[in-house]
Amino acid sequence: MSQSSPFSENKDATVSDSALLERRARLLGPTYRAFYGNPIHLVRGSGVWLYDAQGRKFLDAYNNVASVGHCHPRVVEALAGQAATLNTHTRYLSEIILDYAEKLLGTAPSHLGHAMFTCTGSEANDLAIRIAQHSSGGTGVIITDFAYHGATIATAQLSPAAVGARGVGTHHRTVAAPDTFRDRGRAARDFASNVAAAIDDMRAQNIRPAALLFDSAFSSDGIFFPGAAVMREAANHVRAAGGIIIADEVQSGFGRLGQGMWGFANYGIEPDIVTMGKPIGDGHPMGAVLVRPALVASFGSNTGYFNTFGGNPVAAAVGIAVLDVIEGEGLIENARDVGAYTRDLLDALQSRHGAVADVRHNGLYFGVELEADGDESLAATKTSAVVEAMREDGVLISSCGPRGNVLKIRPPLPFARDNAEQLAETLDRALSHW
Incomplete structure (x- = not known):
């Protein structure tokens, strides 16, 4: 039997998130911030997917760093x-x-x-x-x-x-x-x-x-x-x-x-x-x-x-x-075609949810601006809540803008139509609690 790596998923799974957060604060100091109120302990990535220490997978609709997909062979x-x-x-x-x-x-x-x-x-x-x-x-x-x-x-x-x-x-x-x-x-x-x-x-x-x-x-x-x-x-x-x-x-x-x-x-x-x-x-x-x-x-x-x-x-x-x-892999063409398909799905959400004020799009880059009866502070708070709800539902996005009320959606370029459908369905559920 081959010896397991000291960085294996099994070892990571034995470390509690609270212990990692405490260790992180002690070793890295206060300037390092983690995404999400419930930070994710990621151990593996593949394509448009990220996996946590418990084996749960998340659709990555945010990271342009892994532009051609996580860990592309x-x-x-x-x-x-x-x-x-x-x-x-x-x-x-x-x-x-x-x-x-x-x-x-x-x-x-x-x-x-x-x-x-x-x-x-x-x-x-x-x-x-x-x-x-x-x-x-x-x-x-x-x-x-x-x-x-x-x-x-x-x-x-x-x-x-x-x-x-x-x-x-x-x-x-x-x-x-x-x-x-x-x-x-x-x-x-x-x-x-x-x-x-x-x-x-x-x-x-x-x-x-x-x-x-x-x-x-x-x-x-x-x-x-x-x-x-x-x-x-x-x-x-x-x-x-x-x-x-x-x-x-x-x-x-x-x-x-x-x-x-x-x-x-x-x-x-x-x-x-x-x-x-x-x-x-x-x-x-x-x-x-x-x-x-x-x-x-x-x-x-x-x-x-x-x-x-x-x-x-x-x-x-x-x-x-x-x-x-x-x-x-034709990823520029994919960004254009799947981007247009995703835009149509997001536009449909705008017609269903009054909170969606604007959908901005170019290729696989989207800004979804949310509003809350003219209250900028409330809109920012609720936008953060949407991001957190989507994280809990298995899709990762973020927010941006000076008012903090724009959903930032920027997935890896191999993003496919079924990924776009999962993104839209998850966002639909998150907005239903607006």
Whole structure:
């Protein structure tokens, strides 16, 4: 009989959740937060499913990190095979790193000619800001007022969703997200003029604009998909002021929106820099920056960049496998087709439940906004209750937005029609208690 792993499911099942929570608090401290009021002790994942220590399975309708499915065999095989062969860093010559760079760049517009590798999306955004500030000579970055772009010192100052408005750097400016729901989309139409006003305010304070940094799905702001003309106009204002356009594709990229590989393409924009993380490695810690070569010519010679683990051969093998799976399994087409089917199911729920005020959708990304008789605090409380009820009923989602009243639904890309039906049925039951 083979010896069992010390990390086996059987061992995990013997540890009570309360004991794990106590140990977690003691060892990790107060900054680590667990999902759900009744945290889940997960021990295994496969495809769109997650399994707890008691063997119960949960439909994962939230994690874009495992973009091509939890523990995809092809990704696991690539990781293990390269790890058993060689893993160093980018200062040695490596064909697989160049193969990956070439393949990743091949998914993007041709003007993005260089790939730079990191370990996280936060690092990618941090590097993009450094490049933009160096290239433009400016310091000010424009973001939306409930954005999240990372956890480094630089990116935390550009993440009001995490640090609050007061935590945003004084040389940066926030603008309202292009809200396509309120005032019949007026906020979305105003987005470009708000960006222009932010540039004028910077100049009045002798701050030179460096960049517009935007999440293509405005994920933390509540999940919005504004019109292309508005986004192009905003980008034109920034470029006219000498700034750089940075598309943060950490949440919206890799086929998520079902119209191609990248969310920014929906707007007809050619960003100067594209950042990515989370889904790039299907759970392996990876990130990347794709950039116009002209922007890094001076940066590279005067400042330089090196990341010990960013772009290592194992990461490259994983990244290639992820791209191969997306293409080989038709996951962009799946995001489009199953996304449309899921949208129809959610639209039907809107007609059944008065609490559903709006359903926003693009591919396999959904924002379901809930209302409670104009009471924002009550809506947020009840939204949390819906998330918790679905967790207890075996489906994992989350919430977002400055009011905390938007259900955030963002499953792995292999999500199928029967998964969508389970999601809708479970949400129907949860809303029935609204």
